[in-house]
Structure formats: structure tokens, C-alpha cells
Amino acid sequence: MAKMTLPFGPQHPVLPEPIHLSLTVEDEIVTQAIPALGYVHRGLEKLVDIRDFNQMVQIVERVCGICSKIHAMCYVQGLEELMKVDVPPRAKYLRVMWSELHRIHSHLLWLGLFADAFGMESLFMQCWRIREKIMDINEATTGARVIVSVNVVGGLRCDVDDTQTRWILSELDEVEREVRRLESTFVNDYTIKKRTCGIGVLSAEKALELGAAGPTLRGSGVAQDMRQLKYAAFDSIDFEPVTALDGDSYSRMKVRYYETLQSIDLVRQAIAKMPDGDIAVKVKGRPEGEILSRVEQPRGELFYYIKGNGTKYLDRVRIRTPTFANIPPLAAMLPGIELADVPIVVLSIDPCISCTER
Amino acid sequence: MSIETIPAALDTIVGEVVKMKAQEARFLTMTAVSLDEKTTELLYTFDQDLVMTHYRLTVPKDTHVPSISPVYFAAFLVENEICDQFGVVFDGLVLDFGGKLYLDEEAQRTPFCKFAVTRKEKA
């Protein structure tokens, strides 16, 4: 059979965001995959030249439309370390709470999209229906559904009171019950196993070599999670990374499913251990010097490089998002699989292209 | 305050990266910073068991830098990005987009340099 080059994307029913893959196929088997980016590049990093370091908080939130809180957290944690600001403990716990809520809704969104990719429309709707509860919690506590804009350098902008935490906990109980009802489908369903088991295998050595991050790495059995760095309040919260061993699409899905449940537990722990007190301190001075900041995003490890020069404008902000790290593993996973499985494998790394291109 | 880095030079960087690979470190990313009119700084970041190692390489704007993508395949994307944004040319890229990863065909300047350099015509 002759070789053929097929374009996959940038517009494809399975992709929420535009990425182009140039697939070389022989007899329905992919032999080579070359990614091409650049459809949603916005140059947000360049905005440091005209926006001061406080305004950048709102700008880095807009790098990603799903995990905005975590981007802002990574950025302000870096700046706080650079400017030697001690954040009040309550703010740290609240940051954990909101970032884990973001992880829950991001994973539920992805589980829904993944279900849609193998044709389970109803499962997709169930996931998104459950997710709506988390969005309501976000809106009620912070004022916005997705781009919550709660972080500032030095702490947080809003607090939650006891009535709100009680309401969050009761909503979470319901979310947990409903997510657990999906367990038998996601983990044991015959169709899902048939579509995902053994598809897009990435071995642990290969994953490390190709610099995979997040659930893509943990799905290959490497227990590496940036929350082990004990940023924010993770030093006093019990946490073990979720891993799966097979390295296929099914493993990656399982990691994300169990992380959803784990994050519910982490929110509960954060609320239970949350001390009283202030949520922000006043920040004086201007950032000078360079710093690296890493946190765990729903899609993996997020990396910020910040360089300040003593003025209110930063010299450089470099954002390395998890999908950026996961594209080379994706290009390595695709050769050897059937064309019909390409959407599943592409989606299994949870691609967030707006993040990648910034 | 600045981060701890290991200085590297143009002719040693690939050797250092090969060493990191032998230690089974994970390649995190590269960062380019435009220092002044003439120089760009490249930071190579690796991670091993949650500890980061950095190599710092300062290069004049018009020199070619050897690519590390033959060692770490994952580096091809970030090297192409730096080529787009800072005009640093990498020799020996595994997948070379030729400075057109994000930019249009007509783009003449590299947008991320504070002191923009005009892209030279390809020979």
C-alpha cells in the first residue's frame, strides 16, 4: 500500500482546540506524526513589557481557560518568593482549596470530552452535569466561574465564611457520590476498555526521556507530582500521587478519574485544617532577580520563569505549560497505531493548545 | 536573588546534556532571555527527582547554537519556539520549522527580542 499523508486538525470533531498533526499512514497504520502549532498563539509572555507585575496576574490567568487559578498561583508564588513575602497560612489553604476545585472541574471536563471521543454521549453529559456543581461553588465563592481572579501578590482577594465552607462540603459530598456512580462505567466498561486498553502505550523510560508531565507521566507508572514539592499548604496535607502502570490511554484515564476523587478529599482536608486569620499581606518593593516556580496543573507540571529588574515591569516571564511538554510524547506515541485510534490518543494527553502556545 | 546555574559554553553544552541524559534526568524546558542588544541567554533546565539543574549559556545574537534535540527529542519544540521568538538559530534540529512555528511566512522580525533583530534571508 502506498504511503499517504493525512492532515489531522486543526479543526476536528474531537479537538476542542486547534492543533494540526500531519499523519503519514500506510494501510490505516500511522507511521509518522508531525505536530504543527501556531493557530492560537497570542504572545501573552510579551505583555510583560507594557503591564506591571500586579496586572500580569490577571493576564497569566488567561493563558488557560480551565485552570486559570493555578496559573495565577504559580506566578504569584514565584513573585512572593522573589520578594520574600510571607503569605498568611489561611491564604495558603484557600489556594489549595481553589486549585483542587479547579482540578476537579478540569478532570470532569476532560472525562466528558474523552467519553465523547469514543462515542459515549450520555456519559459526556453526566460528567459535565456534575462539573456544573463545581462551577457553582467557584462562582459563589469567588465571583466568577472559570477565571476566578482571586490571587494577588501577597495573598488572596476574597475569603470564604463558615456558611460557605459548610455548603461547599455538602455539595462535594454530592459530587463525590455522583462521580463514584461513574466508576463502574469508566473503569470496567467493556466498550471503553476495548477502545482504550493498549492504545498509545508510553513506557516509563520513554515518558521520562521525552519529558512527559502530569497524568501522562503518572499513567506510565512514574509517581511524580509537583504537589510533592509541598508548595502552598501541601506540606501539611496528606497526599500521595495517583499512578497507573500500563502507560496506555486507559491508564491515563484511570489516573485522571482517581485524581478527581483524590482532589475532593484534598479540598476537604484543606477546609478542615484551615486556620483563621488574614488572607493577604501588603507587598512593598519591586521584584528583582530571577526565580523559577513550579506547581501541578490538572494537565501536569507548570513551570514559570520570572525575571525582574527592580522596576514595576518584569524583564521576562516564561511559561512552560504541561501540554507543551506532552506534545513530544504524543508524537512518539502515534506511530504504530491505527488511524481510528488517533483521536483517542490525542485526547488522552488532555491537550490544552491555548496553554501551549500562550 | 538569582537561581543557581552551571555555566556552559557553546562547544560543551551538548556534552553536558548527554551527561544529564546518562543520569536519566528529565528534560524540563529551555528559557531564552534577551539580555541586551547583542546577547541572548539560554537556560537549559533538567529535573531529577523534583530537583532542578540549570545550565546557563550566553550567546551573541548572530551565532548558531548546537541543537540538543538529537539527544532529547523533547527539545525540538522549545528550540523552534526560541528560534521564532528570539531569532536564535539551532543547528541540527530533528524537526525544523524554520522559524515558522508560530510566525507567518511574511514575518520579518523576531517579536520577543527587546531589541529586535531582522530575520536574515535564508541562503
Next chain:
Amino acid sequence: MAKMTANILRNFFAKRATRLYPIEVRPPFENSRGELYNDIDQCIFCGACALKCPSQCITVDKDQATWFCDPLACVYCGVCVEACPVHCLHQKTTYRPVCVTRETIFQKGVLKEKPKKKAKVVAEG
């Protein structure tokens, strides 16, 4: 099969998961950040909001006593509301309604020193 019957029965008697939106609207949350408006009579035209705004959608002219905002550029972060020294900026709990033309907010107030009061003008266009 038995499992499915239980599901069917549950869904049959449960209330529907979605709202019939235009007829039934969920009341907004108390501190939702919605439409931005300026109580122009209290505004002192200090320009703090314009300075802090991350999307730079606000323009304040101190001499003319005007306050201008482009709602399509506004990101509804609420930074200006916190920055305002006289608390004349507010956010409603509901979002801006859909519009068919590009609307901007242009308000003219009076500087506090002047004794006579000019009428508030809201222009669209």
C-alpha cells in the same frame, strides 16, 4: 438489566437536570462579578481605576471630568472596584445583556470643586 431499570426509574422521577433557561433563570450569586458601572456623582476622577486595570479598558480625563469604559475589553476582574478610593465603582451580580451594536460607556460628571452640577450623560455608539 436490573441496574438499567433502577436508572430508568430514577431518571423518570427525578427533576430535570437543566433549566428552561429564558423562562426560568437561576438567581445570581451574591458576589458574582458582573456588569461594571460607575456612580458618576461620587467619582473624583482620580484615575486609580484606569491605572490598575489589567486590560486598560478605562480612560479617565481629570480636566474634562469624564469616565470612559470599553465593556468589550473589560475582563470583569474587579481590580478597579477594589482600587477605587471613594467606592463609586460597582459591579452588578448579573452579566451585561447581549447587544447588537458595539456599546461603550461614556460618563460625564462634575469635578468636586465646582459648585454647579451638570447633568449626567450616557452616550452609546
